[in-house]
Every structure is written in structure tokens, then in C-alpha cells.
Amino acid sequence: MFVSFFPQPKLFFSSAAIWSLAAILFWFFGGQQLGAHLGFPPAAPAAPPILGVPMFWSPPFLWFYIYFAVMLAAFYLFWRFYAPHPWQNWSILVSAFILFSTYINVQIYVALNNWRGPFFDLFQKALTTPASVSAAELYSLFSIYALIGLMFISLFVVTRFVVSHYIFRWRTAMNEFYVQNWPRLRHIEGASQRVQEDTMRFSTTMESLGVAFADSLLTLIAFLPVLDTLSTHITELPLIGPIPHSLVIAALVWSIFGTVLLAVAGIKLPGMEFRNQRVEAAYRKELVYGEDDPNRATPLTLGELFQNVRRTYFRYYFHYAYFNIFRAGFGQADAIFSSVILIPTIAAGKITMGIWQQISTAFGQVSSSFQYLVTAWPTIVELISIYKRLRAFEATLQGEPLPDIDQRYLAGQGVKDTA
Template identity: 70%
Template sequence: MFVSFFPRPKLFLTTLVVWSLAAVLFWFLGGQELGGLFGLPPAAADAAPIIGVGVFWSKPYLWFYIYFAVVVLIFYGFWAIYAPHPWQNWSILGSAFILFSTNFSVQVSVALNEWRGPFFDMIQRALTPPAGAVKPADLYQGIWVFLVIAFVWIGVYVVTRFFVSHYIFRWRTAMNGFYMSHWERLRTIEGASQRVQEDTMRFSTSVEDLGTSLVESVMTLVAFLPVLAQLSSHVTDLPIVGSIPYPLVIASLAWSAFGTVLLAVVGVRLPGLEFRNQRVEAAYRKELVYGEDDADRARPPTVAELFANVRQNYFRLYFHYAYFNVARAFYLQADNIFAYVILVPTIAAGKITFGILQQILTAFGQVSSSFQYLVNSWPDIVTLISIYKRLRAFEATLEGEALPGIDLRYIHRAADDPDPA
């Protein structure tokens, strides 16, 4: 799964995480200020935020683009020399482009949040007597600023999704080539054709969905946590707990951690059942395929037994998903009003304007949804884990590891078959 696309996967992924963390920490601990040496200093602490797309070619952003490119090229150069790989342009530079475009998309969301403050404050002034405090031209101008930012977001989104789709198919191509180069050793494993064709396709699709969501969640946290910390200055009290430092940040962390732990505990059995489901389906399908060419295979008693296994596993899966979905639905519905609940004392005291309220709700939602990555993606994660287990068992043959019992039973049965193909 990984060695076909990445150079020395374990070491590569470890160094990627370490290098990324080092680059982020260096950026926040002084890297931003280095831009001043090249005429690209960070924004002053008391500078008014830039509202609109102009922020993306401001001096701090231009310095970030240069910094990101240098960090990527250093990492790419090291691996290109240390362990050259035929897919290194896609696996390294392609991954870097996805990180950059995802981060840019998040920064567009930050720009939209900056726009919300003055725009909704203007709405509040327009709705408050006396009439005519805000001119229609000002409102149209505010809407136009939003549209321009939104068009930028649309462009980045389309380009990112297009590139990610090609990136994932390249990964699938690498896996397919790797497995087919070892086909003589792999062909006797249960469902070998399905694992090469269907599982690699489903694996790449799941990685596309979950991987981009994970990267976006991390980037959103990096971008919006400082925003939420800054907005916390407008919120002095929370229900029950009262006044605490950085109340919005603490509340989002606590609420997201609660949801993650809740669903991880409630759904702990689902990955194993999904894995088992793929196995019983594969066994049933395999027998039917044999029955197409051999009249002695796919006999009614055998087919009935195999389908009974399918039926039993599906019914167990439905039962466990039932109470999991109850817990997930309750949590997600409560999440829709949680931000309003913690803001009740602040709203009732009239300590924030309508614009600040919109900024808080958006930033809180962004941070909470990022921390709720497992909550929102758990069904897809379950599917990916089950696919990974099938492919990992598949690869055990190449590495000389012991196969799971069901795979061993199939090999023994195939050995007794005069025509296992």
C-alpha cells in the first residue's frame, strides 16, 4: 500500500511529521519575522485586518509562500538523493501541493471570517433606528467583497479536488503495479483479484476523502485557534463554570473531546465487523465464480451456508450501527446549539455586537468541527480500517508473515483443487 508509492514509508512518514512540526514551530517562533530581512515583514500587532482578497498578496502572505517552497524543496532534495523513488514527484511534491492548496483554502475561510465582523456590524446599524444610517452602496460593496473571496475559494476548491483525484489514482496505479509484479505469489490468496482491483480502488477513494479532510482539519486548527483565542476576549463568563481563561478555546476542546471519546467507545466493534463483512462477501462471491465453470461448485447447501454467514454478519452490523447512529445523531444535533448555549451569558449582557457574534460562531464551528474529525468521519474510518486489514493480510505473503486463519483455510482448499484458477 505504501512502499509502492512512498520511498521507505515508515522512515519517510516519520521524517515528514518531524520536519513539518519543526517547520511550523520555527515559523511561529521567529520564522515570520525573518521576512523582514527581505522586505516582507509580518503585519504590525495593532494593524487593522485587510478585508478582501488583497490579503493574499500582502507582504506576510508572500513571505509565507517563499518559506513554504523552501521547506518543501529541502525535504524533496534530501529524499531524492537518499532514497530515489519512481513515484517521488507525486508522493512528495504532490503531497506538498495538496498541503499548500488546503492551507490556502483555510486561509480563504479566515478571510471570510474577517469580512463577517464589519459586514454584520453594518447590518446591525442599518436595522437600528434611525433609518438611513447605512447607505445601500455600502451594503452592495460588502456583498461584492464576499463574492470575490467566495470566487477565490471556489477556484482553489476545484483545483485541489482535481489534483487530489489524479494524485490518488497515481497511488492506485503504483499499488496495482506492485501487486501485479508479485501476482504469482499472491494469486492463491482468497479474493486475490478482488483485493487488487476493488480493494485498491476503495482504499484510494477512502484515503482521498479521509486524507484531505484530515489535512483540512489540521490546517483549520492552526488557522482558527488563534482567531478563537482572540475572540475569547469578548466572552467573560461561561454557563456553570463562570470566568476562565480563553473560554471559547477551552469549551471547543472539551466539547470535541467528549464527542470523539463517546463515538470511539460506542463504535469500537464496527471496524472488526466491517472487516468480517468483506471476508464473508468475498467467500460467497468466490464460490459463485467457481460455480460458473465447475458444476460441482456452488452447490445449494454450500451456497446456502455461505449466504447465511453473509446474512448473520449484516444483521450484527445493522444492530451495532443502530445504537452508534443514535449516539452520533444526538451529539451532532446538540452540536448545532452548543455555541449558542455557552454564549447565553455574554449575549444576555449585551457584551458583543452582531458582527462579533457571527465571527465567534464561525470560528467556534471551524475549530469544533476540526476537533470532531473522528466524529464526522468515523463510518469512513471504519471502512478504511477494514480495507487496510484485507490488503495488509494480502501483503503478509510477500513478507513471510503468518496469514489469518480464513486465508490459510482458503490456501489449503485451493491446494486440493485440481484447477485453483
């Protein structure tokens, strides 16, 4: 699954994580200031944020682009010489591009949050004091919003185009790898489907989960300082009272609660999704045999196989039903949580409409990032089931025993055990 596309996957991913962490730490503990010596000074602490897209070509951002390129080049050149791989341009350079575009996308949301403060303060002033705000002032701020939106659309289109090719290249690498080893893999139940379909689903799902994880991490890096700064406007939290870093603590506690709640509620789903795939594969395989052999795919056999399909799916639907109860309930509570904890501050009249908008947006970004497992859990369930199917290939090629469920199939116990 990974060795076909990445050079020495275990070492590659561990080195990528260590190098990324080192680059991030150096950036925050000296790298940003280093840019000042090269003509790219950081923004002054008390300076107001740059509104709109000009922030993306301000000196701090230009220095970040250079810093990112240098770190990427060092990592790429190391692997280029240490362990050359036919797909490393895609697995390293294009992966880095996707991470970079994800970072820029997060910064677009930061730019939008910076815009909300002055716009909604001006909006509030226009409503409370007639004729105090001109239409030109409002149009001017709306034009800034439009340019931010145009940048978001452009980045989205380019990124999705690149990602589509990235996914297909990964699928191509897996397909070529498994086809080369087809004589050793063909005996595994559903081998054709695993090569044709599961490789596509695995690459697509891994990309979406990886980007979502990177987005959550980068969002925390970008918005946690914003949320901590906005915490100074909060007088107290309901039932708790005044505490330092109140919004950050509230977002962390709420997100941990939601993650644990849904992880426990959905703990059985990955195995059940895998069983669904197994009984489907057995049913489909018998139908394929019946196309060429009149003695196969008899009504009795097909009826028994479909009964297994029915039994596993109905059991899956039951477990997914109570999982959805918890997921929908938490989603509804999450939609109002940030507003509820702001009620004492709002009642005290301590914040303006612009600050309220900024707090709501920043809290939502941080909270959703902490809740990565909550939002990604259905996709993780699907990925685990795909991984279990492709794991039989990996075990065969590495000379390891097949997973238990595949061994039971080969032993002749068939799909009844999977139900």
C-alpha cells in the first residue's frame, strides 16, 4: 500500500514527521526573526492585521514561502540520494504542495476572520447610529471580502486538480506493484476486486484523511493564538466563572468530550464494515462463476449468500443508528456551544458585534480541529475496512500468515464465519 509509492515507508514517514516538527519549532523559536535579517521583518506586535489578500505577499509571508521551500528542498534531496524511488516526485513534492495549499487555505480563513471584526463593528455602528457610516465604506469592506473569496476559489480549483492526479498516481503505483506480484496474490479471495477497486478507494481515503489531519493541525497553529487573544474579552464562563485562557480551555474540554463520546459509540463499526465487504465479495464471486459454469450460482447457494449479506448489513444498520444518535446530538450541541459560553459576557455588554463574530469563527475553527476524530470517524471506519482487505496482499508478499478471516475462508469455513 505504501512501499509502491513512498521510499522506505516506515523510515520515510518517521523522518518526515521529525523534520516537520523540527522545522515548525525552529520557525517559532528563531526562524521568523531570522527573516528580519534578510529583509523580511515580522509584523509589529501592536500593528493591526493587514486586511484582505495583500497579507499573502507581505514580508512575513514571503519569508515563510522561502523558508518552506528551503526545508522541502533539503528533505527532498536527502531522499533523492539516499533511496531513489520512481514515484518520489509525486510522493514528496506533490505531497508538499498539498500541505502548502492546505496551509494557505487556513490562512485564508484567518484573513476572513480578521475582516469580520472591522466589518461587523462598522455594520453595528451603521445600525445603531443612522448616517454615521457611508455606503462607500461598506462597499469597500465588501470588496475585500470578494477578493478573499476569489483567492479561495482559485486555490480550491488548482488544489483539487492536482489532488485528483495525485490520487490516480498513487493508485497506479499500487496497481503496478500488485500486478507484478499477481501470481502470488491471485489465490486470495476477491483478489481482482482488491486490485481494481480497493487500491482506488485506499488512495482516495488516505489522501482525504491526511489532508483533513494536516488542515486540523495547521488550523490549531493559526487560530489558537487568535482564540487566546480573544479570551481577554471574556469576563466569565457559565458555572465556572473567570479563568485565564478561557476560550482555549473551553474548546479543548468540549472537543475531548465529543471525541471520546463518538469513539466509544462507533467502536464496533470498522469490523462490521469489513464484514460487509467480505460477504459482498463472496456473493459477487459466486455470480461471476455462474456466468461461465451452469452448476454454480444456483438459487439455493445465492439465497444463502444473500442471506449473509442481509444479516451483516442489518446488524451494521442497527449499530450505525445509535452512533448517528450520538453524532447528530453532539453536532447540534456543538452548533450553539460557543454562543452559550458567551452569554455572561454578552449580557454584560463587554464585546462588540465584530468581536463576537471573530470569537465565534475562531472558536469554531479550533473546536473542529480538536474534533478531528469526530468528523473523520466514518471515513476512518471505511479506511480500516479497506486496509484489512489489502493487508492480506501485504502479508502474502512479506511471507507472513494471512489475517484470521482470510485463513478461515481458505480453510473452507466460507462466508458464514464472516457474518
